[in-house]
Amino acid sequence: xxxxxxxxxxxxxxxxxxxxxxxxxxxxxxxxxxxxxxxxxxxxxxxxxxxxxxxxxxxxxxxxxxxxxxxxxxxxxxxxxxxxxxxxxxxxxxxxxxxxxxxxxxxxxxxxx
Amino acid sequence: xxxxxxxxxxxxxxxxxxxxxxxxxxxxxxxxxxxxxxxxxxxxxxxxxxxxxxxxxxxxxxxxxxxxxxxxxxxxxxxxxxxxxxxxxxxxxxxxxxxxxxxxxxxxxxxxx
Numbered sequence: 001x002x003x004x005x006x007x008x009x010x011x012x013x014x015x016x017x018x019x020x021x022x023x024x025x026x027x028x029x030x031x032x033x034x035x036x037x038x039x040x041x042x043x044x045x046x047x048x049x050x051x052x053x054x055x056x057x058x059x060x061x062x063x064x065x066x067x068x069x070x071x072x073x074x075x076x077x078x079x080x081x082x083x084x085x086x087x088x089x090x091x092x093x094x095x096x097x098x099x100x101x102x103x104x105x106x107x108x109x110x111x112x113x
Numbered sequence: 114x115x116x117x118x119x120x121x122x123x124x125x126x127x128x129x130x131x132x133x134x135x136x137x138x139x140x141x142x143x144x145x146x147x148x149x150x151x152x153x154x155x156x157x158x159x160x161x162x163x164x165x166x167x168x169x170x171x172x173x174x175x176x177x178x179x180x181x182x183x184x185x186x187x188x189x190x191x192x193x194x195x196x197x198x199x200x201x202x203x204x205x206x207x208x209x210x211x212x213x214x215x216x217x218x219x220x221x222x223x224x225x226x
Contacts, residue, residue, distance in 0.1 A: 043217035
């Protein structure tokens with residue numbers, strides 16, 4: 001079946017540090033891949049997505065590249081801010097699977113001054 | 114983007130009682146909504162797909178008599194946890210899809226004592 005594995009948190013960084021949150025997946029065919037962010041007290045919000053191999057999703061300084069060969073979709077940001085503190089979820093939607101999403105466990109990011 | 118509102122955000126109930134959680138799409142109509150459950154340090158697990166005007170579709174292992182879902186209108190789905198027990202304590206999240214993008218409620222923290 002489909003599954004998503006992402007690194008455990010919490011990840012604690014200083015402001016302006018480089019961020020990588022690893023995400024790998026298992027799926028048949030060519031799924032679409034997503035990163036969602038959940039700020040404290042709020043619902044999940046779509047951060048970025050990629051729908052085919054080698055696509056790069058980007059938003060708010062965050063990037064992730066769909067790597068079919070390594071089945072990965074790692075999230076990166078060159079310089080994090082305190083306001084980026086949140087929980088980040090990697091997810092996939094399999095091709096032909098309707099709107100069902102399979103999520104990773106979530107990674108909590110804490111950015112300190 | 115579209116807004117999905119979930120209520121209540123937190124609820125504490127006694128064992129044996131029932132709890133209803135509401136999920137509303139505020140500015141769009143949703144024929145399908147999804148209910149997820151999240152255990153600490155685990156993925157969001159899809160529980161069921163709520164279909165307006167028809168029966169919900171439950172994922173394998175989810176007790177449909179325990180988790181009653183009603184989707185009586187195009188903007189409202191409800192999840193009722195019946196005869197709640199401490200093991201039902203969890204974080205429940207709903208989502209609705211508009212134009213292929215999933216929008217999530219804020220989640221409901223249920224604690225059964």
